[in-house]
Amino acid sequence: MKKSVFIEFFALAAIWGASFLFTRVASAEFGVFPTAAMRVSIAAAVMLPFLLRSAYWAEFKQHAKPILFVGLLNSGIPFALYAYAVLSITTGLSAILNATVPLFGAVVAWLWLKDKPSASRILGLVVGFVGVALLAGDKASFKPGGTGWAILACLGATLCYALAASFTKKYLMGVNPLATATGSQIGASLGLALPALWFWPAQAPSLHSWGALVVMAVLCTAVAYVLYFRLIEAAGPARALTVTFMIPVFAIIYGALFLGEDITLWMVVCGCVIVCGTALSSGLLKIKTLEKQVAAP
Numbered sequence: 001m002k003k004s005v006f007i008e009f010f011a012l013a014a015i016w017g018a019s020f021l022f023t024r025v026a027s028a029e030f031g032v033f034p035t036a037a038m039r040v041s042i043a044a045a046v047m048l049p050f051l052l053r054s055a056y057w058a059e060f061k062q063h064a065k066p067i068l069f070v071g072l073l074n075s076g077i078p079f080a081l082y083a084y085a086v087l088s089i090t091t092g093l094s095a096i097l098n099a100t101v102p103l104f105g106a107v108v109a110w111l112w113l114k115d116k117p118s119a120s121r122i123l124g125l126v127v128g129f130v131g132v133a134l135l136a137g138d139k140a141s142f143k144p145g146g147t148g149w150a151i152l153a154c155l156g157a158t159l160c161y162a163l164a165a166s167f168t169k170k171y172l173m174g175v176n177p178l179a180t181a182t183g184s185q186i187g188a189s190l191g192l193a194l195p196a197l198w199f200w201p202a203q204a205p206s207l208h209s210w211g212a213l214v215v216m217a218v219l220c221t222a223v224a225y226v227l228y229f230r231l232i233e234a235a236g237p238a239r240a241l242t243v244t245f246m247i248p249v250f251a252i253i254y255g256a257l258f259l260g261e262d263i264t265l266w267m268v269v270c271g272c273v274i275v276c277g278t279a280l281s282s283g284l285l286k287i288k289t290l291e292k293q294v295a296a297p
Contacts, residue, residue, distance in 0.1 A: 002234070021258060122281075
């Protein structure tokens with residue numbers, strides 16, 4: 001990996017890791033739906049001029065319906081779920097659960113696209129879900145004031161990401177990333193507009209919350225999309241996917257430094273189990289001896 005690509009890789013992980021922190025700050029005053037809606041709306045406003053000036057506006061119009069739909073599935077719903085979750089659980093825990101995206105992606109691709117995983121990937125699915133069960137079992141509580149629903153919200157968000165990935169692969173293959181990325185933010189904005197207006201806070205949010213929201217929309221959404229697609233082009237999708245494993249590291253550090261969140265040994269251990277399972281399930285790691293035993297007659 002070239003030095004410039006290596007720098008962009010860590011920059012993207014650092015940026016996306018910060019999104020949980022900014023979401024926590026913004027949603028505390030804006031509320032769940034306004035936070036998610038303003039994030040995608042500002043991001044769409046930043047990205048739209050670039051799309052209009054490019055040669056891909058016609059491509060967006062040609063595939064507008066599936067692009068708008070995938071935006072709601074890949075941005076609108078997950079962003080709202082995370083805005084809800086971080087009000088009850090730490091940003092570090094939510095980021096660790098976010099690392100299960102490739103895990104759910106492998107399951108959805110298996111069930112929907114009939115992309116049957118290898119023996120190593122199946123083992124990874126088992127290991128990853130065991131890690132989630134251990135982490136959730138230790139943290140989840142559905143008693144009043146508990147964190148159970150917040151954890152389920154995070155897992156629901158990762159499932160949405162997984163569904164969106166398979167949907168994109170099936171219906172939007174070959175569509176330019178700029179058209180998909182910008183159009184998806186427009187779709188998410190349209191889908192969240194009414195809930196955001198309905199739940200708009202009665203008291204005006206502070207400049208502190210507005211600042212967190214704008215930075216999250218511009219840096220963690222618009223700029224991050226550009227970096228992500230640049231990384232895919234320079235290093236390939238498999239290596240680009242590994243950025244998911246670095247995000248919790250930055251999120252945990254940010255949460256400890258700026259929010260005073262505790263970092264428990266159990267959370268770190270379960271996070272490592274989840275990351276190992278995800279690496280196997282996504283095909284980034286393979287157990288050659290296991291593959292040979294399965295392939296042998």
